[in-house]
Amino acid sequence: MxxxxxxxxxxxxxxxxxxxxxxxxxxxxxxxxxxxxxxxxxxxxxxxxxxxxxxxxxxxxxxxxxxxxxxxxxxxxxxxDAASVLEASGLGDERALRARGDRRAYFTAVRAALQAWAAREDAPGNGExxxxxxxxxxxxxxxxxxxxxxxxxxxxxxxxxxxxxxxxxxxxxxxxxxxxxxxxxxxxxxxxxxxxxxxxxxxxxxxxxxxxxxxxxxxxxxx
CATH class of the missing domain: 3.40.50.1240 (Phosphoglycerate mutase-like)
Structure with missing residues (x-):
């Protein structure tokens, strides 16, 4: 195979x-x-x-x-596009979140943003x-x-x-x-x-x- x-x-x-x-x-x-x-x-x-x-x-x-x-x-x-997904969720600016160096906080925000993105039918901002x-x-x-x-x-x-x-x-x-x-x-x-x-x-x-x-x-x- x-x-x-x-x-x-x-x-x-x-x-x-x-x-x-x-x-x-x-x-x-x-x-x-x-x-x-x-x-x-x-x-x-x-x-x-x-x-x-x-x-x-x-x-x-x-x-x-x-x-x-x-x-x-x-x-x-x-x-x-993580930046668009985060922005649309209102959970913060992607670059700013990463620049802080706090991986736990960043991925907590990303998880919540992805869940919100998957739950909606339309595209966030200019994304998909x-x-x-x-x-x-x-x-x-x-x-x-x-x-x-x-x-x-x-x-x-x-x-x-x-x-x-x-x-x-x-x-x-x-x-x-x-x-x-x-x-x-x-x-x-x-x-x-x-x-x-x-x-x-x-x-x-x-x-x-x-x-x-x-x-x-x-x-x-x-x-």
């Missing part, structure tokens, strides 16, 4: 320019590439969103693999509705996996919200499940799905085997 590997981007600069990858994040990506290579894993297709943190994670990962296809940049794998977001990411992944051969693997480097929504769809969970999954994702965490003719089945969620060593414990990050 074909398999889809969803990788969350490496660690960004949480309190600074979020759409970037830190030095530690680049190391996370390198270790993941080495892990894939050691497994002998090969990808028939490779995708990322157009966000810098997504594309850079894929580029750093590919440097440590002998053979990977040229990546396709597909903006449909971009994260939801929850339904639009769902349609965008599910359509993108369906197209990425179309026409695969039985032993093909597909790699998609994306973000936590996209991964959470796709996994929730695979296991039949609703919006709340997608939000909970989103907020659990780790930087360079790997989620594996088996690609069937009409369904995808979850095999593994949010694994970080490339970081599960005593000398890499410091590299386990969520943001």
């Amino acid at each position: 074909p398999y889809l590997y969803l990788v969350r981007h490496a660690q960004p600069d949480f309190a600074g320019h979020y759409d970037s990858v830190t030095r530690l994040g680049r190391q996370q990506s390198a270790w993941l590439g080495e892990h894939f290579e050691a497994r002998g894993l090969r990808f028939a297709r490779a995708y990322s969103g157009s966000l810098v943190r997504q594309a850079d994670t894929l580029a750093d990962l590919r440097k440590h693999m002998a053979r990977t296809p040229e990546p396709v940049v597909d903006p449909r794998f971009n994260e939801y 509705s929850w339904g639009d977001f769902t349609s965008r990411v599910t359509t993108a992944v369906a197209e990425a996996c179309r026409g695969l051969q039985p032993n093909d693997n597909v790699l998609v480097v994306t973000s936590g919200g996209v991964i959470g929504r796709l996994v929730a769809a695979a296991v039949g969970a609703g919006a709340e499940g997608a939000i909970q999954l989103n907020l659990q994702t780790r930087n360079t965490g790997v989620t594996e799905l088996m690609v069937g003719r009409s369904v995808m089945r979850l095999v593994a969620f949010n694994g970080v085997p490339h970081l599960e060593r005593a000398d890499r414990a410091h590299a386990l990050t969520y943001s």
Whole structure:
């Protein structure tokens, strides 16, 4: 059966320019590439969103693999617009919340904002509705996996919200499940799905085997 590997981007600069990858994040990506290579894993297709943190994670990962296809940049794998979602909920300015460096307060606000966003039918501000977001990411992944051969693997480097929504769809969970999954994702965490003719089945969620060593414990990050 074909398999889809969803990788969350490496660690960004949480309190600074979020759409970037830190030095530690680049190391996370390198270790993941080495892990894939050691497994002998090969990808028939490779995708990322157009966000810098997504594309850079894929580029750093590919440097440590002998053979990977040229990546396709597909903006449909971009994260939801957190700034618009937070602003519409009245829970604060995204940049200001991150600049404070209080991750707990930030993700508490994000959770509440996502719940409010999923509950409304219209799009907040100039953003997209929850339904639009769902349609965008599910359509993108369906197209990425179309026409695969039985032993093909597909790699998609994306973000936590996209991964959470796709996994929730695979296991039949609703919006709340997608939000909970989103907020659990780790930087360079790997989620594996088996690609069937009409369904995808979850095999593994949010694994970080490339970081599960005593000398890499410091590299386990969520943001």
